[in-house]
Amino acid sequence: MAKRKKKTRKKKTKQKTAKPAARKSKPIAIELAKKQREISVAEFFEKNRHLLGFDNKKKALLTTIKEAVDNALDACEDAGVLPEISVEIINMSPKPEIKKETDNGQTTLTEEVKKPATQISNGDRFRVIVEDNGPGIVKKQIPNIFAKLLYGSKFHTLKQSRGQQGIGISAAALYGQLTTGRPVRIVSRISPKHPAHYYELKINTKTNEPQIVKENEIKWDKEHGTKIELDLEGTYQKAGQSVDNYLKQTAIVNPHVTLIYTNPIAEQSVFSRVTELLPKEPKAIKPHPYGVELGRLIKILRDTRAHSLSGFLQTEFSRVGSGTAKQICENAALLPTLKPKTLSREQAEKLYEGIQKTRLISPPTDCISPIGAELLEKSLKKELKAEFYCAVSRPPAVYRGNPFQIEVACAYGGEQPAEGTITLLRFANRVPLLYQQGACAITKSVVGTKWSPYGLNQSKRSLPTGPCTMVVHIASVWVPFTSESKEAIAHYPEIIKEIKLALQECGRKLSSYIHKKKKIIAEGKKRDYITTYIPYVSSALRELLKLKAADKEKIEKLLKKILEKKRGVLKDIKVDVSEFEEEFALEKEEDEEKED
Amino acid sequence: MKKKKTKSKGVLPKIKGIANDIYKKILKKKQPELVSPLRSLTNVKYDPKDGYFELLGKKKKRTLTAGTVKTFAQTLKMMVLSKELVEQDDIATKREAYYVSKNWKEARFNTQQESDTVIDDVESMMIVNREQLGFIPEEKGGEVAGKLIVIDQDPDTKRKLKIDCTKFGSGAYSIPISVEHLKFETNAKFILAIETAGMFQRLVKHKYWKKANCILVSMGGVPTRACRRFIRRLSETKKIPVYAFTDGDPYGYFNIYRTLKVGSGNAAHINEYFCVPKAKFIGITPKDIEDYKLPTHPLKEIDIKRAKDALKNDPFVQHHKEWQKAIKKQVASKVRAEQQALAKHGLNFVISDYLPKKLKNPKSWLP
Numbered sequence: 001m002a003k004r005k006k007k008t009r010k011k012k013t014k015q016k017t018a019k020p021a022a023r024k025s026k027p028i029a030i031e032l033a034k035k036q037r038e039i040s041v042a043e044f045f046e047k048n049r050h051l052l053g054f055d056n057k058k059k060a061l062l063t064t065i066k067e068a069v070d071n072a073l074d075a076c077e078d079a080g081v082l083p084e085i086s087v088e089i090i091n092m093s094p095k096p097e098i099k100k101e102t103d104n105g106q107t108t109l110t111e112e113v114k115k116p117a118t119q120i121s122n123g124d125r126f127r128v129i130v131e132d133n134g135p136g137i138v139k140k141q142i143p144n145i146f147a148k149l150l151y152g153s154k155f156h157t158l159k160q161s162r163g164q165q166g167i168g169i170s171a172a173a174l175y176g177q178l179t180t181g182r183p184v185r186i187v188s189r190i191s192p193k194h195p196a197h198y199y200e201l202k203i204n205t206k207t208n209e210p211q212i213v214k215e216n217e218i219k220w221d222k223e224h225g226t227k228i229e230l231d232l233e234g235t236y237q238k239a240g241q242s243v244d245n246y247l248k249q250t251a252i253v254n255p256h257v258t259l260i261y262t263n264p265i266a267e268q269s270v271f272s273r274v275t276e277l278l279p280k281e282p283k284a285i286k287p288h289p290y291g292v293e294l295g296r297l298i299k300i301l302r303d304t305r306a307h308s309l310s311g312f313l314q315t316e317f318s319r320v321g322s323g324t325a326k327q328i329c330e331n332a333a334l335l336p337t338l339k340p341k342t343l344s345r346e347q348a349e350k351l352y353e354g355i356q357k358t359r360l361i362s363p364p365t366d367c368i369s370p371i372g373a374e375l376l377e378k379s380l381k382k383e384l385k386a387e388f389y390c391a392v393s394r395p396p397a398v399y400r401g402n403p404f405q406i407e408v409a410c411a412y413g414g415e416q417p418a419e420g421t422i423t424l425l426r427f428a429n430r431v432p433l434l435y436q437q438g439a440c441a442i443t444k445s446v447v448g449t450k451w452s453p454y455g456l457n458q459s460k461r462s463l464p465t466g467p468c469t470m471v472v473h474i475a476s477v478w479v480p481f482t483s484e485s486k487e488a489i490a491h492y493p494e495i496i497k498e499i500k501l502a503l504q505e506c507g508r509k510l511s512s513y514i515h516k517k518k519k520i521i522a523e524g525k526k527r528d529y530i531t532t533y534i535p536y537v538s539s540a541l542r543e544l545l546k547l548k549a550a551d552k553e554k555i556e557k558l559l560k561k562i563l564e565k566k567r568g569v570l571k572d573i574k575v576d577v578s579e580f581e582e583e584f585a586l587e588k589e590e591d592e593e594k595e596d
Numbered sequence: 597m598k599k600k601k602t603k604s605k606g607v608l609p610k611i612k613g614i615a616n617d618i619y620k621k622i623l624k625k626k627q628p629e630l631v632s633p634l635r636s637l638t639n640v641k642y643d644p645k646d647g648y649f650e651l652l653g654k655k656k657k658r659t660l661t662a663g664t665v666k667t668f669a670q671t672l673k674m675m676v677l678s679k680e681l682v683e684q685d686d687i688a689t690k691r692e693a694y695y696v697s698k699n700w701k702e703a704r705f706n707t708q709q710e711s712d713t714v715i716d717d718v719e720s721m722m723i724v725n726r727e728q729l730g731f732i733p734e735e736k737g738g739e740v741a742g743k744l745i746v747i748d749q750d751p752d753t754k755r756k757l758k759i760d761c762t763k764f765g766s767g768a769y770s771i772p773i774s775v776e777h778l779k780f781e782t783n784a785k786f787i788l789a790i791e792t793a794g795m796f797q798r799l800v801k802h803k804y805w806k807k808a809n810c811i812l813v814s815m816g817g818v819p820t821r822a823c824r825r826f827i828r829r830l831s832e833t834k835k836i837p838v839y840a841f842t843d844g845d846p847y848g849y850f851n852i853y854r855t856l857k858v859g860s861g862n863a864a865h866i867n868e869y870f871c872v873p874k875a876k877f878i879g880i881t882p883k884d885i886e887d888y889k890l891p892t893h894p895l896k897e898i899d900i901k902r903a904k905d906a907l908k909n910d911p912f913v914q915h916h917k918e919w920q921k922a923i924k925k926q927v928a929s930k931v932r933a934e935q936q937a938l939a940k941h942g943l944n945f946v947i948s949d950y951l952p953k954k955l956k957n958p959k960s961w962l963p
Contacts, residue, residue, distance in 0.1 A: 526662035526663065527662070529662050529663075529665055529666060530662050530665055532666075532702050533665040533666050533668070533669040533702065533703060534665065534669075536669035536670075536672070536673060536700065536702075536703040537660075537665070537668060537669045537672055540615075540669065540672030540673050540675065540676050541615055541618060541619055541672060543676045543679075544611060544612060544615035544672070544675060544676055544679060545612065545615050545616060545619055547619075554623075555619070555622055558622050558623070558625060559622060559660070561625065562622070562625060562626070562627055562660075563627075563660070563661065563662055563665065
């Protein structure tokens with residue numbers, strides 16, 4: 001029947017093309033409308049997993065860990081608990097495929113039959129378990145948080161935090177569900193007085209609603225905290241953009257965190273905290289008028305509870321008092337007594353322009369919680385064996401009404417390779433950024449800074465070279481990422497300027513060290529020169545003038561005196577690496593940006 | 597030949613003298629120095645009466661310090677080698693000298709360029725010709741064809757050898773590295789010194805030397821010292837004029853012709869003997885490029901740099917207004933032309949028209 005219908009329809013349209021006027025009677029849009037329907041976020045993700053950092057198996061494993069750890073850290077800090085987080089990855093494949101390591105037979109599963117490499121890579125299944133000592137999650141919210149995309153507490157507040165949209169962990173759960181068909185398992189407990197709840201959850205991709213597979217109360221020895229366990233397809237590797245490096249870098253910028261990590265080949269590393277002090281709790285702030293775009297302004301106008309425009313401006317934004325509100329209204333040519341909800345689009349646009357015309361105080365910057373130069377340097381010393389360390393913390397600044405703060409640290413020399421570009425570690429709100437280095441404002445700032453005056457070689461439009469690791473951290477109530485996968489920072493001129501200033505400050509400290517070192521090396525070389533070549537001068541003179549052996553020795557003695565008189569006492573510089581711990585040593589990222 | 601021997605003997609006392617100065621300074625606990633004339637265009641003057649670049653008084657002093665001790669040692673070692681060569685009446689090519697240095701362990705040269713520079717330093721320090729120090733260059737001296745008999749001697753029997761330069765067929769006589777002992781017989785009217793081997797071949801092939809009763813010399817780029825000395829001796833002893841025929845570009849004008857005529861800044865201490873002050877330029881001038889409507893190439897950046905350098909720094913160009921005019925014209929026209937470009941008007945145009953016309957009209961020459 002359906003077939004017949006289609007046929008007749010076709011005929012009709014054919015006839016109608018001859019008479020365009022007749023088209024109006026049954027527009028094609030009606031046909032199209034039958035196909036048009038809402039797309040759920042979950043469905044969207046299913047097709048566009050790369051947008052959230054699940055492009056390939058290697059990245060999927062990393063992103064999953066990253067989202068779970070970020071959430072755990074945010075939760076602990078919000079609750080004022082010193083974070084203690086355990087991360088475990090278990091290889092679930094019939095035969096583990098862990099790059100080189102398997103060849104060494106270090107795994108427990110070696111008796112498994114060897115399969116061709118292609119087959120193995122098709123079946124890289126891992127189980128990820130992340131457990132924290134955070135505040136836990138109330139029973140009612142557990143399904144929403146882990147099995148509903150875009151559900152969270154952070155999106156609507158302006159506050160420095162690792163997560164932003166509430167999409168990450170549920171996206172990881174969805175990815176696991178898509179690749180293994182298995183639900184995500186959650187255990188959470190909010191206090192010793194409450195029971196621990198166990199959930200098995202799936203996401204209904206059509207409705208973006210959680211689907212509870214199983215739920216019950218269980219015994220759990222933790223007083224409070226959350227544990228997430230999920231299976232997914234992934235690829236594990238040790239070096240480069242790996243989970244190992246991600247966690248090591250996380251330890252650098254989170255000196256207050258203890259991390260216990262067990263990798264798929266059953267190696268355990270413990271990154272213990274270097275400070276017992278939790279970072280200053282970042283405050284949530286109201287948006288600054290300069291940072292609000294027209295669309296958002298209209299939305300806030302509609303949602304506000306204020307009764308007048310003046311009141312609206314004062315209650316919904318930071319840095320707006322009655323005087324400023326009056327001035328904005330004047331500049332916008334709008335009455336301060338207007339009811340915000342009644343403003344038309346045109347009036348909203350006027351208001352927007354009025355805001356831009358008004359001089360406003362920058363937003364408060366005490367809402368940012370930087371690591372602090374001292375702690376950053378201390379934790380870098382733990383991770384990296386170098387000769388020289390320095391760290392710089394810039395005062396807070398503002399881009400588009402959002403406060404932010406830049407911190408830069410650098411470790412120079414030591415066992416770092418002298419050839420090749422420096423290692424650049426990028427962080428945003430204490431989260432390491434491992435991918436898309438090339439697209440990031442941090443990279444742009446480092447490349448755009450002239451390093452040769454500071455003693456590092458640099459060819460045009462590239463990172464400097466030398467035995468150096470550079471850490472750049474941006475803390476902000478809203479870090480502007482270039483994409484939802486949060487891998488690169490957008491190129492705001494204000495941000496680039498601040499990063500460059502911090503780099504230059506760091507560079508000045510670095511250069512005084514490098515130049516001192518170079519001078520000493522050159523001096524040593526020259527002294528070597530003197531002792532190496534003086535015998536040639538004396539032997540040549542001896543041959544030319546037919547001198548005796550004793551004369552030759554005399555010449556050598558005198559020449560040495562003459563030449564060394566000109567040079568002072570040889571100084572040396574000391575290297576202090578007492579704080580270095582072997583266990584934490586960072587591996588140089590060899591295959592950085594392979595897939596970019 | 598006699599002249600050369602007496603000079604060689606003079607080298608030994610000079611070497612000893614320099615070594616002794618150094619030794620005395622060391623005994624006095626003072627930093628020893630090596631002094632040589634500064635070898636660059638900024639340290640030469642051009643006097644048309646003498647006709648060659650002469651040294652001004654600027655000196656280069658190399659004081660022994662930690663930074664210079666290696667080159668200082670190398671220079672002294674090179675003087676030892678020279679002393680041995682002269683004493684044993686032997687010679688070493690510059691490349692051989694470089695290989696000898698490989699025995700010097702840490703003081704050895706890493707590239708021949710380094711050792712060549714030190715040889716040049718020793719040469720100018722003593723104001724002698726490097727051949728007198730026993731060092732000879734690798735480079736060929738140039739090729740000769742035409743109405744000339746060169747009288748050389750057999751190296752073993754010391755008997756006279758007469759070499760007739762008309763009897764090389766399509767080949768040519770090769771100028772030896774040392775030409776002081778050569779004697780000449782000729783009734784040629786002029787010597788034509790040619791920049792490229794290609795043009796030389798064409799003129800030899802069509803026996804231009806017979807037609808014009810001349811001697812053809814192929815310089816093959818910038819003329820070597822031997823080539824310059826050969827032309828100089830030939831033209832002076834036989835009193836015949838020399839004409840240079842080069843490409844129409846700054847390299848042909850200043851690197852080739854100017855070096856032939858007045859010597860180079862780098863070897864200013866010996867220019868007196870290694871130049872041909874009476875040479876005239878009959879190569880492609882910027883005016884010829886226009887007059888003959890020659891096919892051109894755009895001037896390269898290096899050409900323009902050379903031209904500007906010559907205008908600014910070259911005492912020879914600064915002396916001759918005609919050259920300044922010509923080079924300014926070329927820079928303005930932005931083009932250059934090669935000798936072979938004359939082939940546009942027929943392969944033998946150069947023989948039938950260009951050279952005869954040029955030779956007849958001294959106004960078309962450049963000084």
